[in-house]
Amino acid sequence: MKTSLKDWPKVYQKIKRVRGLDEHEKILFARSLAATPDERWRMNETFLRSFGLWGRSALKKFVSN
Amino acid sequence: MGALRAEKIRFQLIGMSAAVLQGVPVVTHDVDLWIDLPARQYMRAVNLALRHGAKMVRKTVVELSDGMLVNFIYEVTGLGGFSAELKKARKLKFHGCRIPVMPLESIRRSKAMVMRPKDEAHIHYIEQTLRLLRRSAK
Numbered sequence: 001m002k003t004s005l006k007d008w009p010k011v012y013q014k015i016k017r018v019r020g021l022d023e024h025e026k027i028l029f030a031r032s033l034a035a036t037p038d039e040r041w042r043m044n045e046t047f048l049r050s051f052g053l054w055g056r057s058a059l060k061k062f063v064s065n
Numbered sequence: 066m067g068a069l070r071a072e073k074i075r076f077q078l079i080g081m082s083a084a085v086l087q088g089v090p091v092v093t094h095d096v097d098l099w100i101d102l103p104a105r106q107y108m109r110a111v112n113l114a115l116r117h118g119a120k121m122v123r124k125t126v127v128e129l130s131d132g133m134l135v136n137f138i139y140e141v142t143g144l145g146g147f148s149a150e151l152k153k154a155r156k157l158k159f160h161g162c163r164i165p166v167m168p169l170e171s172i173r174r175s176k177a178m179v180m181r182p183k184d185e186a187h188i189h190y191i192e193q194t195l196r197l198l199r200r201s202a203k
Contacts, residue, residue, distance in 0.1 A: 015197050015201055029088075029090055032194075033197060033201055037087075037158060038160070040085050041086060054132050055134065056120070056134070058134070
């Protein structure tokens with residue numbers, strides 16, 4: 001099934017009975033699984049930018065690579 | 066990536082950037098590209114990136130104009146050779162190109178061989194994602 005980020009509730013319906021994950025994790029996985037590769041990368045980039053960790057400056061802040 | 070293709074240099078996306086593109090909900094600050102060149106030719110890929118406006122950060126790391134860090138890799142632990150792994154790669158659309166992306170199973174296998182402290186957490190999320198992908202495909 002081809003989905004995009006807006007379809008995450010459909011994916012959530014499929015995984016909501018999975019054991020071993022709390023609600024926050026299920027929503028996190030549902031969003032990530034529903035998204036297209038470009039949307040997934042945009043979420044990654046947006047998250048890092050929100051902490052000032054995008055680009056070369058990130059290397060100074062991370063101990064390991 | 067288009068520039069690598071134009072130069073007929075084969076590559077595949079690996080590591081946690083490849084995992085992110087396949088739905089693993091983690092963050093990573095660089096893109097790991099496995100380049101089909103001998104390690105002694107590492108400057109070929111770097112020079113190509115520099116010609117396209119990238120800045121050199123380290124020996125094998127460049128920063129693209131949009132801030133994306135790209136790490137060129139020439140050897141991967143725990144897996145077969147480049148060509149063997151390329152055959153297994155998934156083709157995903159990323160930044161307007163269809164590119165070969167290492168499957169989650171292979172990323173997990175490589176991380177299990179290296180097992181740095183951070184790999185344990187990465188393997189956990191890769192396994193959870195594989196489990197949920199099977200579930201959501203039903």
